[in-house]
Amino acid sequence: MDRLMAKLTDYTRYADAQAHASGDALWALFDGDRDALNIANECITRHADGSGRAAVRIAHADGRDEILSFDQIAAGAAQFAHWLDANDVQPSDRIAFMLEPSLPFYVCLFGAMQTGAISVPLFTLFGPDALRLRVDDCKPKILITNAEKAELARQIDGVRVVVADDGLLDEIMKYPATYAPKTKASDMAVFQYTSGTTRELPEAVKHTHRTLVTLMFAALYGTGIRPGDAFFCPSSPAWGHGLWHGTLAPLAMGVTTGTFAGRFDATRLMKALQDHKITNMSAAATHYRMMKNSGTAGDFGFAIQKLSYTGEPIDPATLDFIEETFHVPACSMYGTTEIGVVLVNFPGADDYAVKPGSLGKAVPGQKLEVQDAEGHPCAPGVIGELMLWRRERWETTKDLAKIDEDGYFYHCGRADDVIISAGWTMSAVEIENTMLKHADVKECAVIGAPDSTRGLVVKAFVVTDRAASDEFIKELQTFTREKLAQHEFPRLVEFVEELPKTPAGKVHRKILRDREAAKAAELTH
Incomplete structure (x- = not known):
């Protein structure tokens, strides 16, 4: 390979990532430059070559498969722009849309960004309070939704x-199917809301x-995407993982991506993975657990070569299921909507050893440390606060972590997931992972x-x-105590039909703590 001509996408090894990853090398992957760049052009328009090549495969919960081409989306987005x-939409106006993955969703997403307007994806399962809070915050000029949600949306004053x-699709078809983008690289493109409770609106x-x-x-x-992959991400594109890692990143490389529409069903997902011969999937930890719990994985054959997950750690039993089912390691990637992804496991790198349960190592160019309360680096195996070097200073991630002797990071829960009982400090995540082995x-x-x-005191919801x-409670307590320590077990156990989760699928421990x-x-009293 001529290394002077090679692009970052030509390399797959960990050593090459350390040697060649740079800002200039990233920009070389795009048509735009540091002054003029448009997401819609990079993800859709430049790949629309008249061939009808697939851009997005949508697995609908009802069993339908829908395939949208780069050509279709490019024409529709231009017409929508x-x-x-x-309709007198100006640059920086917000265009909100509450839609499942569909042709209108991608047409709205990319069409708005071409004009210089700001796309605001909203989760389709928002109730009236959650929707009103976000609309009141971002003040969109237009809110686009489906017929089912239209009545709910119209209850909010001041928005069209x-x-x-x-x-709508018929109406926009009278416009030209090409459009010249109007944006600079520094212009706003997307407002993204993280998944919070309706009482506490996270800032966009x-x-x-x-x-x-x-x-x-x-x-x-983090996901190991390369041209030639058949990619799939079942996370909703209303959230950071589904939008940025499941939609924009693969499309920017010209990679056909896949997604899920409707109420999630693990068996339906696995059928889509089989039917489309998916080679690379990135999903939430919850998706993998649901696949394990479905008991139907043995009914399908898979072509998976690379797997990644995010959102929260995966318990050891689910990691074992992944290894037995897909025969490749599950690669964690760690980050948040606010800071981006900063720890990864380099899927597809044959010179990188994936350690089960590890967050991995830093993305090239990022610097992280586990620090104690005084700001000093913790020794291997010692739990401290995970800190990120940014803007010439250490910034907290609000997560606890530890490192091992080889420099791999391990997640030890949110800072508020530490339980101090009678002087003992315990990790909620560690106790959960142990109980999930039962x-x-x-x-x-x-x-x-x-x-x-x-x-x-430690309380477990099971x-x-x-x-x-x-008898079952005592069995669980003994099981946990024997695997951890005599003081590390749930003194209280409550059996529940389901756990509260954020819209993004993470277990919502704060709701349990508040209760x-x-x-x-x-x-x-």
Whole structure:
């Protein structure tokens, strides 16, 4: 290979990532430059060559497969951009859309960005309070949704609601199917809301068109995407993982991506992986657990070569399932909507050893440390706060972690997931992972519950098909204590039908903590 002509996408090895990854090498992957760049052009228009090549495969929950080409999306996005101009939409106006993956979704996403307007994807399962908070915050000029959600959207004052149906698609077809983008690289492109409760609106994370370039480090080394992959990401594109890593990153490389529309079903996902011969999947930890719990994985054949996950750690039992089912390691990638992806496991690198349960090592160009309360680096195996070097100073990630002797990072929970009981410091994540090894535990969440004697005690919420009993509780307590330490076990166990989750699929421990705090407050009155 002529290394002077090679691009970052030509390299797959860890050593090459360390040697060749740079800002200039990233920009070489794009048509735009540091002054003028447009996400829609990079992801869609430049790949629309008249061949009808697939851009997105949509696996619908009802069993349908829908395949959209680069040509289709490029033409529709251009027509929609002209329609926005005709409707007096100005640069920096917000265009919100609450749609499942579909032709209208991608037409709206990319069409708005071509005009210089800001795309605001919204989760389709938002209720009235959650939707109103976000609309009041970003103040979109137009909110586009489907017929089912239109009545809900129209309850919000001050926003024009447009239904994305065949009528809209027919209306925009009278406009030209090409459009000259109007943006600079520094212009805003996307407002992204993280998944919070309806009472606590997370601030919108604001992304410029240039974000697509910096994102590519995470795509190359977090999901391992390369031209030629058949990619799939079942996460909703309303959230950071589904939008940036599942949609924009692969499309920017000209890679056909796949996604899921409708109520998630693990068996339906696995059928799509089989039917489309998917070679590379990036999913949330919850998706893998649901595949394991479905019991149907043995009914399918897979062509998977690379796997990645994000959102939260995967328990050892699910990691074993992944290895047995797909025969490749599950590569964690760690980050947040606010800071991006900063720790990865380099899927597809034959000179990199994936350690089960590890967050991996830093993305090229990033610097992270595990630090104690005084800001000093922790020794291997010692839990501290995960810190990121940014803007010439250390910034907290609000997560706990540890490193091993080889420099791999391990997640030890959110800072507020540490449980201090009677002077003992325990990790909720570690106790959860241990309990999930029990054959009768399908899902588990652990928190610190208020206790008048110990301050906090470990409480586990368990999803199981086995009948609840005192005998079962004692069995779980003994099982956990014998694998961890005599003090590390759930003194309280509550059996539940399901665990509260954020819209992005993460276990929502804060809801559980708030419930227990409210119960304790009632008892003291």
